[in-house]
Amino acid sequence: MQSLSALYDNAALRELEKRACAEPDIDDTTLMRRAGQAAWRCLLEHWPNARRIVVLAGPGNNGGDGWVLARHARDSGLDVCVVHPSSMPPRTPLAMRMAGEYADAGGRAEAFSGVLPVAEVIVDALFGIGLDRAPEGETASMIAAANAASSPILALDVPSGIDSERGAVPGVAIFAAHTIQFIAAHIGLATGAALDHVGSRSLSTLDAPAACFDGFAPKAEVAASPRFPRRARDSHKGRHGHVLAIGGEHGYGGAILIAAESALRGGAGLVSVATRAEHVAALLTRRPEAMGHAVEVAVDLQPLLEHADALALGPGLGRGEWSHGLFEAALASGKPCVVDADALNLLAAAPRPLPGAVLTPHPGEAARLLGSDTASVQRDRYAAAEAIAARYGGAVVLKGAGSVIAAPGRTSRVLAVGNPGMASGGMGDALSGVIASLLAQGAAPFEAASAGAWLHGRAGDLAARDGEAGLLAGDLIGHLRAAIAECTA
Ligand SMILES: NC(=O)C1=CN([C@@H]2O[C@H](COP(=O)(O)OP(=O)(O)OC[C@H]3O[C@@H](n4cnc5c(N)ncnc54)[C@H](OP(=O)(O)O)[C@@H]3O)[C@@H](O)[C@H]2O)[C@@H](O)CC1
Numbered sequence: 152m153q154s155l156s157a158l159y160d161n162a163a164l165r166e167l168e169k170r171a172c173a174e175p176d177i178d179d180t181t182l183m184r185r186a187g188q189a190a191w192r193c194l195l196e197h198w199p200n201a202r203r204i205v206v207l208a209g210p211g212n213n214g215g216d217g218w219v220l221a222r223h224a225r226d227s228g229l230d231v232c233v234v235h236p237s238s239m240p241p242r243t244p245l246a247m248r249m250a251g252e253y254a255d256a257g258g259r260a261e262a263f264s265g266v267l268p269v270a271e272v273i274v275d276a277l278f279g280i281g282l283d284r285a286p287e288g289e290t291a292s293m294i295a296a297a298n299a300a301s302s303p304i305l306a307l308d309v310p311s312g313i314d315s316e317r318g319a320v321p322g323v324a325i326f327a328a329h330t331i332q333f334i335a336a337h338i339g340l341a342t343g344a345a346l347d348h349v350g351s352r353s354l355s356t357l358d359a360p361a362a363c364f365d366g367f368a369p370k371a372e373v374a375a376s377p378r379f380p381r382r383a384r385d386s387h388k389g390r391h392g393h394v395l396a397i398g399g400e401h402g403y404g405g406a407i408l409i410a411a412e413s414a415l416r417g418g419a420g421l422v423s424v425a426t427r428a429e430h431v432a433a434l435l436t437r438r439p440e441a442m443g444h445a446v447e448v449a450v451d452l453q454p455l456l457e458h459a460d461a462l463a464l465g466p467g468l469g470r471g472e473w474s475h476g477l478f479e480a481a482l483a484s485g486k487p488c489v490v491d492a493d494a495l496n497l498l499a500a501a502p503r504p505l506p507g508a509v510l511t512p513h514p515g516e517a518a519r520l521l522g523s524d525t526a527s528v529q530r531d532r533y534a535a536a537e538a539i540a541a542r543y544g545g546a547v548v549l550k551g552a553g554s555v556i557a558a559p560g561r562t563s564r565v566l567a568v569g570n571p572g573m574a575s576g577g578m579g580d581a582l583s584g585v586i587a588s589l590l591a592q593g594a595a596p597f598e599a600a601s602a603g604a605w606l607h608g609r610a611g612d613l614a615a616r617d618g619e620a621g622l623l624a625g626d627l628i629g630h631l632r633a634a635i636a637e638c639t640a
């Protein structure tokens with residue numbers, strides 16, 4: 152059974168469509184009719200009282216779906232107007248046929264004249280998975296006019312203007328209230344800039360037979376909530392791992408303190424902190440459960456490394472001599488390790504394979520790791536996360552809306568939890584702590600990355616019940632325990 156959690160790229164969608172059409176009772180016309188009908192049902196379900204609708208129909212098969220919907224709406228007595236770009240009438244044989252059927256039934260259609268007719272719902276059937284460049288000229292104006300209207304927009308398959316494979320928005324794009332996807336969920340609607348455009352989402356498989364999906368692995372999956380076993384009644388702190396958090400250069404004590412507190416709330420049995428001497432008192436005042444160690448030279452780190460099960464390396468680490476020394480000593484230990492913040496910058500300057508590590512870059516750090524730029528990372532977040540995993544060998548969490556988790560040989564995952572309230576200083580340090588905590592408790596890098604990122608996002612969502620703006624990392628950390636409890640058998 153297909154779900155919104157299994158994500159496919161456009162090549163897969165086109166292949167799935169081909170396979171479905173190879174079935175004896177299905178052809179491409181059948182699929183388009185089913186798509187238009189499913190979209191009509193979706194419109195009725197969301198806006199049962201709508202009486203006037205406008206359908207924006209593009210030149211390709213996405214437009215074809217729109218013409219089918221328009222015919223159903225008209226047959227049901229709604230006031231319907233299809234608006235198409237004057238320079239782009241229906242172009243594909245299927246779209247031409249559906250437009251013809253609508254016209255034969257007496258349906259109203261007009262070329263875009265600069266303003267859209269008034270409607271209670273606008274249906275966006277301009278472009279779907281066939282978009283291959285930023286909309287411009289007339290189609291860009293139609294998108295802008297639809298967005299400017301006060302009516303909600305139902306997007307068919309993809310909000311027009313969205314790159315359905317990468318989540319990027321190359322130019323102007325529809326802001327949908329709801330998007331109904333056809334056959335299977337699109338990988339590009341789950342991450343990055345696309346998230347602001349899709350609204351709520353649903354999927355209609357168009358009754359494509361399940362056999363079409365045989366041997367077809369999704370390109371990515373929405374990360375499921377992790378499952379944790381209940382603790383044994385006779386458990387003790389030695390069974391839940393010992394995290395060593397390393398960082399906190401002069402002037403950057405807060406970051407390592409947040410990582411340490413988050414590691415404790417992530418369930419680690421013990422947490423030690425190696426940091427500059429001046430931060431130890433602050434750490435112990437805030438979180439006496441942590442063990443603070445002043446480390447002024449890398450050699451002082453050795454005994455702490457020996458006792459650690461996993462490391463959180465990088466929050467507030469800096470990039471000076473002290474930082475370099477700790478960074479090299481930590482990596483030389485070979486312990487499971489979260490590499491974050493300044494440690495990622497040091498790694499970018501001295502690249503090496505780190506198969507046991509979890510790298511947690513934000514898009515800027517990802518760009519440094521790849522020798523690229525932030526805009527390129529954001530244009531294809533899946534490709535960027537997978538390229539970092541391939542280059543450095545470990546698991547990767549590419550942070551930001553719809554965080555992408557990748558590792559060599561694994562199907563990438565994308566987070567559906569988290570919110571923009573988490574766009575505040577210290578949130579990344581909290582993520583390092585919780586992932587390190589799971590590593591210390593024995594999770595493998597990809598599972599620790601995925602489960603840790605999910606818990607962090609879920610705790611962020613719990614904290615955001617009181618509002619997004621002003622949400623602090625400390626607020627999120629306060630909800631980690633509840634997030635873990637939700638996931639515990
Ligand atoms: N796959 C399935 O299983 C099913 C698919 N179905 C539906 O088909 C949709 C895919 O249809 P599609 O392939 O015809 O592509 P579509 O999105 O209509 O756009 C292509 C047209 O747009 C044009 N064009 C592109 N970018 C442009 C731009 N920026 N600015 C201007 N023009 C631009 C491009 O022109 P060209 O690049 O050739 O100039 C071409 O004419 C899919 O999303 C779903 O809704 C369902 O009916 C049934 C099941």
Ligand SMILES: Nc1ncnc2c1ncn2[C@@H]1O[C@H](COP(=O)(O)OP(=O)(O)O)[C@@H](O)[C@H]1O
Binds near residue numbers: 553570576577581
């Ligand atoms: N708009 C958003 N939606 C979901 N998660 C977000 C959003 N903004 C930030 N986050 C999450 O918050 C954390 C921020 O990390 P980072 O950018 O490293 O912050 P800092 O360096 O300030 O600690 C990441 O886990 C990121 O995925």
Ligand SMILES: [K+]
Binds near residue numbers: 213278306309310311
């Ligand atoms: K569309």
